[in-house]
Amino acid sequence: MEDKPTITQTDKSSDEYDKGGYDGVVGAEHGQHGPVNLNRNVTARIQNPLAGIPRDSLFKNVEDFAIEAGMTEETHLLQKGALVAQDPPAFESIELLDESEKDSLRNEVLHKWRQPWSLYFTVILCSIGAAVQGWDQTGSNGANLTWPKDFGVPDSGKGATDYNTWIVGLVNAGPYIGSAFLGCWLSDPLNYYFGRRGVIFFSAVFCLLSVIGSAVSQNWEQLFVTRLLLGIGMGSKASTVPIYAAENCPAAIRGGLVMSWQMWTAFGIFLGFCANLAVYDVGPIAWRLQLGSAFIPAVPLVIGVYFCPESPRWYIKKGRYHEAFRSLCRLRNTPLQAARDLYYIHAQLMEEADIIGKSNYVTRFIELFTIPRVRRATLASFVVMLAQQMCGINIIAFYSSTVFKEAGASDLQALLASFGFGLVNFVFAWPAVWTIDTYGRRALLLFTFPQMAWTLLAAGLCFIIPEESRAHLGMIAFFIFLFAAFYSPGEGPVPFTYSAEVFPLSHREVGMSWAVATCLFWAAVLSITFPRLLRAFHPVGAFCFYAGLNVTALCLIFLFVPETKQRTLEELDYVFAVPTRTHASYQLKKAFPWWFKRYIMRRKDARLEPLYRFHGATAADQVIAVKGMAH
Numbered sequence: 360m361e362d363k364p365t366i367t368q369t370d371k372s373s374d375e376y377d378k379g380g381y382d383g384v385v386g387a388e389h390g391q392h393g394p395v396n397l398n399r400n401v402t403a404r405i406q407n408p409l410a411g412i413p414r415d416s417l418f419k420n421v422e423d424f425a426i427e428a429g430m431t432e433e434t435h436l437l438q439k440g441a442l443v444a445q446d447p448p449a450f451e452s453i454e455l456l457d458e459s460e461k462d463s464l465r466n467e468v469l470h471k472w473r474q475p476w477s478l479y480f481t482v483i484l485c486s487i488g489a490a491v492q493g494w495d496q497t498g499s500n501g502a503n504l505t506w507p508k509d510f511g512v513p514d515s516g517k518g519a520t521d522y523n524t525w526i527v528g529l530v531n532a533g534p535y536i537g538s539a540f541l542g543c544w545l546s547d548p549l550n551y552y553f554g555r556r557g558v559i560f561f562s563a564v565f566c567l568l569s570v571i572g573s574a575v576s577q578n579w580e581q582l583f584v585t586r587l588l589l590g591i592g593m594g595s596k597a598s599t600v601p602i603y604a605a606e607n608c609p610a611a612i613r614g615g616l617v618m619s620w621q622m623w624t625a626f627g628i629f630l631g632f633c634a635n636l637a638v639y640d641v642g643p644i645a646w647r648l649q650l651g652s653a654f655i656p657a658v659p660l661v662i663g664v665y666f667c668p669e670s671p672r673w674y675i676k677k678g679r680y681h682e683a684f685r686s687l688c689r690l691r692n693t694p695l696q697a698a699r700d701l702y703y704i705h706a707q708l709m710e711e712a713d714i715i716g717k718s719n720y721v722t723r724f725i726e727l728f729t730i731p732r733v734r735r736a737t738l739a740s741f742v743v744m745l746a747q748q749m750c751g752i753n754i755i756a757f758y759s760s761t762v763f764k765e766a767g768a769s770d771l772q773a774l775l776a777s778f779g780f781g782l783v784n785f786v787f788a789w790p791a792v793w794t795i796d797t798y799g800r801r802a803l804l805l806f807t808f809p810q811m812a813w814t815l816l817a818a819g820l821c822f823i824i825p826e827e828s829r830a831h832l833g834m835i836a837f838f839i840f841l842f843a844a845f846y847s848p849g850e851g852p853v854p855f856t857y858s859a860e861v862f863p864l865s866h867r868e869v870g871m872s873w874a875v876a877t878c879l880f881w882a883a884v885l886s887i888t889f890p891r892l893l894r895a896f897h898p899v900g901a902f903c904f905y906a907g908l909n910v911t912a913l914c915l916i917f918l919f920v921p922e923t924k925q926r927t928l929e930e931l932d933y934v935f936a937v938p939t940r941t942h943a944s945y946q947l948k949k950a951f952p953w954w955f956k957r958y959i960m961r962r963k964d965a966r967l968e969p970l971y972r973f974h975g976a977t978a979a980d981q982v983i984a985v986k987g988m989a990h
Contacts (some may be wrong), residue, residue: 369907389428407572408706408929409445417441422783424705428680433698444706456695463693471611478616480665482604485559486619488596490656493627494634495589496652498570499531500636500777502646504760504770509543510579514890515764517593525896526885530583531757535883537590538597542666543876545591546598547868555603555670555717558595560661565592567657574651590879598875601859606672607690610927614795614856621852622792625785628756629657632781635760635774672928674863675704707929713864723869733866735935739920740858740874743804747854748881750811751905752846754889755780755839762889765898766835767826776836783840787847797922802854807849812909814842819902854878857920860928861935911961917951918943934971945970 409417421441425434443450444462450456450464463981466473507513512523542562549558565588604617631653668690674683680701687697727737747753755762759780763773794803818838824831854874862870892901904923921934921942949968956965 375840387789404676407445408710409441409703410462412445414442415686415687417445421702424702430681430684433684436694436698439701440695440700441702441763442590443695444703445853457592460693460695460701461698466692467609467611467696468661470882471609472611472921473692474609475690475692477668478607478691481607481690482616482619484660484663484667485600485603486623487656487663488559488563488600488660489623489846490627490630491563491570491621491653491660492593492597493624493629494631494653494656495534495593495627495650495824496753497628497631497635497777497781498649499586500631500650500757500760501639502649503527503531503758504764505643505646506650507577507966509646512579515761519896524890525887526579528700528890529580530586532886533583533586534590534593537587537987538594539876539880539883541588542591542594543598543872543879544781546595546872547874549595550599550868553721554673555599555606556664556667557601558599559664560596562592562596562599563657563660564666565589566596566659567654570653570657571651583680593876594872596877597855597879598871600989602871603670605856605859605928606670606867609691610925610930612796613860614800614852614924617856617859619792620855622785623656625781625788625847625851627653628783629778629785630656632774636706636778636827639771639774666715671672671701672704675701675708677863678753697699697847703927704929707927707932708864711865711929711932718868723866724873726866727870727873731938732932732936733870735921735937736863736866736870737873737940738939739935740854740870741877742860742912742915742919743850743857744878746804746808746880746916747850747878748885749905749908749912750846750850751809751815751902751908752843752850753882753885754901754905755843758889758893759839759885761893762839763832763836766822766832769781772832776832776839777855779836784851785842788851791848791852794848794854795852796924799922800857801916801920801922803849804853804920805913807845808909808913808916810845811842811850812913814838814845814904815838815902815909816906818842819899819906822898822902842988850881857923861931863932864928917946931972937970942970 412420421438422434423433425437428681430437439453439460441453442453442455451461456464493860503514507523507527512526512811513519514524514527523949527842545637545786546558549561553561569585569589573582576582576585593749601617601620604620605613608616631649634652635649638652641648668686671686673691674680684697684701687700688694691697691700701839726733728734740765759777760770762763762774764770767778818835821831821834821838824834856870858874859867889901892904896904919939919942921937923931923934926934949970953965953967956962957967
């Protein structure tokens, strides 16, 4: 490639970048602008790596690439694809394209959900794995009412002690401890050797066998060990499935399809509550069936994963371009679109290589915190994952039966109320399929967190209503359901979708491992501490505490989480090259004052200066061009 950045990380230290002594725009290979530095993009410019290259030079670069990749028979197709990738909105004027090829590019915008069956099958099947996670949460939720008594560690009623409370919390936290300390971190080396599909198969086997083991355990120690083993499968799966989906999906619908992870988690939670109710009256083995039934969604995952194409970006990372092209042909509507994406990914990865170079597992982990572009993605993914635990959703998902019992419900009423929570959580996840790519990840979070804060506060204060009043349980359940309705289209789908897309390909596995380990470690902390927190603070204090954490999370998201909607995974390099200080300053000094004037003062003339500036056409510009022609 002729248009690589002329300054890399080795030329200037991270400290020099952060002192602000470098303006981020060097050279003149792209005309007046020069290439964007992917470590310190102070001008917030998003650049197409193919922009400004003369056609003759571009075709020569493509020929060289085709020879190197062993794809000389596809040279002409790759050249056409490179022309489309170079200037997406101008494809109508490319004389080399026939009418059917132009029509397929128009349909990317006008009918963006018209995608190959292989793409939908891949995303849906693999996200079924998330149902294991959701089902297990709710299986243990219902089982918590009986297994502590069977194993001699009751945490409520006669014989309850603080020690027993900690034991119950520890057993419930087992999958999250196993995930945070082992499962997530196995993801990077497993992905390196076996690919995305191999890791998903590995994790599915663990999720299948360990839940059966938990159903036949004879004491709390055995139950704890089987749940630790479940964590190995959950961690490697949660670190890989969203990446796999994100790498396979076109930018325009990536958020909607990748969030099927959350959709199936919510569906698993709902089915788990259904299973809890179905076996409620079967006698002493009820809790065993509640835990063991989570094996059901793992079965189609084990069988179906090898009918899916491997991630083309993983093939490219391994230098297996021909296989990457075949995979893209299964995931895109036409060979032209596959060739375009193949060459565009390759061009951007050449630029990434300048700031990252070669590394091993240990250095890649260290680089999460040392390479500025990667460090900003690490911070943003940390914030959204931590916020998922701070918002308090899992105090309901893990312990809703316990919470409703505290509110004076019978065992059956607690399970029915928990079923209602699962149903609301699933139903209200659906709107995000459309809104996540329309309004964006950041906008959904900023809207839903204030709503979650006041609904959780209201639910906590309703515990003050006298228990003999019929409004006591009804109002608590109402505000918990309302809380779930705001969580499901916002903080529900965004964290895993967001974390899967923000890291460069070289650090995607270890970055996602970091993000998921963050989420599940704090889920483990929450699971261990909430029973004790409930005894110490009582429900009013516990719910108010988490309402306050929602406000804290809102502030962190506002300052440190950039928007990623409708950008290709490669274009996000430029978004995360913008310094954190620049992004936070923009939000405080420009975005917040604009919002206050526009929506509080109701001034319709308020205008917001955009943060990002675009040089060279990008994929999102194709949407504007085609829609403009359609109207």
